[in-house]
Amino acid sequence: MSVDQEPRDLPGADQPNGRGKTAALAALALGIGGYVAAAVALSRRRESARASMHDSAPGRTARRARFGGYSVVGRTVTIRKPRQELYDYWRDFANLPRFMESVKEVAVEGDLTRWTIAAPAGRTVSVETRIVEDRPGELIAWRSTEGSDIDTEGRVHFKDARGGRGTEVEAIIAYKPPAGELGRLIATLFQSEPALQGRRELKRLKMLMETGEIATSRNHRERTEGDTP
């Protein structure tokens, strides 16, 4: 059974304990332990989802990197721009390939988005997502649909940074590759350096938003094949 068949109320950033627990129990009842674990990791504050964790660090910074069947990566970057402007840029998904190097194409159809992601050996992986939560200027959360190659859910959260430093943009993604050959391919794509991709992408977004361009040491405009590390 895939996560897609589970209830859509992913425990949110600022949800009280009760609702997170309800979601976790519902998932348990359906026999999806991985979902619970992923939900814990996705939570911004551990205590909001699990009272036994007693520091205020985000769940994904826990020393373990896997939560049930899910791997979770996340990163926060502070960008000197108002959060509405950053939200608007991100919400227009056609903008994302500008700073996400592995995303080759984004096609939006109604509330569904189809992503074409570059994988090793010249192959591509296709992911279809549905927006599960959308709070203008604040949060976008999505989940993969059943037809996707990857079982994934994620969110990007925009909040005012302390000291007038702009906006803290936090992106968190949980994913579970399927079994079989495709699964192994996806595992190679993501697990060689799980957090690396997301980290670089957020940095590129920051560069683009703050400076209007993405820094490069290339001396020539043409992009050569295989130049991306």
Added chain:
Amino acid sequence: MRALTWQGVHDVRVETVPDPEIVNPRDAILRVTSTAICGSDLHLYDGVIPMVKPGDVLGHEFMGEVVDTGPGSTLKKGQRVVVPFTISCGNCFFCEKELYSACDNSNPADKQDMSEMLYGYAVSGLFGYSHLTGGYPGGQAEYVRVPFSDVGPVVIPDGLEDDKVLFLSDILPTGWMAAENAAIEPGDVVAVWGCGPVGLFAIQSARLMGAETVIGIDHHPHRLELASQLGAETIDFRQTDVREALREMTGGIGPDAVIDAVGMEAHGLAADNLIDRIKQGVGVGADRGHALRQAIMAVRKGGRVSVPGVYGGFMDTFPLGALMEKGIEVRTGQTHVQRYTYDLLRRIGEGEIDTTFLISHHLPLEEAAEGYRNFKTKQDEWTKVVLRPH
């Protein structure tokens, strides 16, 4: 175009590489008219800085004429500019605080991983100084691409020739910031380890900032002579016990501030340095820190330690006890060049600062490898090499 490329330890060659072009909107292309070999280029030459790749174009002290500009550049074709070695966007939190060498946005995202791992957070991009700082092709070449050209480059007024202003790119602001970091007060004694270019400019700057006595420490007679000409007292560490001498020359108090203008490849036959040298030789990322250790031991109680010298890794037997027990203040960092360029350009224009005394050799770019070899092995006579690519 022709450019000086790194090929391996003690192996640099002038080769033909593709001309640079405008890549990003804020870029400019310069036709390089003068470019110098820096003491810190010798760390690359000696192979003690990681992540330098064969074929990398070196050089971070350069100036030239603007020949092409992107739509976001504020420069105009034909202008003469000096370019800071630190690449800074001018928009981020750090640039806003004038911490230009901490710029968040100039080191390409895929190059930041290593410096984030080594230092906790990624440092800014620098020209021609390994892939740790962006892998940007440097200026020891006929042409160079300058990113964020609306922020860094300083337009030079007619009438100031290259030799007078070239060092605004690095070593003059670096010597100046070294003296500023020493927080000099009237009546102070300031001791400077290393009378190479940065050390000499630090001496010059410390004098301008009101130090009563500046003491230069080196072992090359000519460099000590230059320090002396700038008004410094001198110590030759090959002939004199440095700590004993500093104590005696300061009435038993010790220098109020010390400046380590040596960095990670300190000379000296002390035991700590021999061990450092062995570790550096086997490539375990060890810095050779004899000068810094000695400076920390020599400084007076409650004194200031300023470190413009370049370090890149880790150091053992660091005198942490002396640092804590004496209540010492340490200030360091890659130079925030853009913070100082206009003030220093004015001082040069008014004749208050003259840096041309430092230049010992002018060479065509084609002889750059010769310049590196001599700057490395004949440090006494080869105080500064300026290359002319055209």
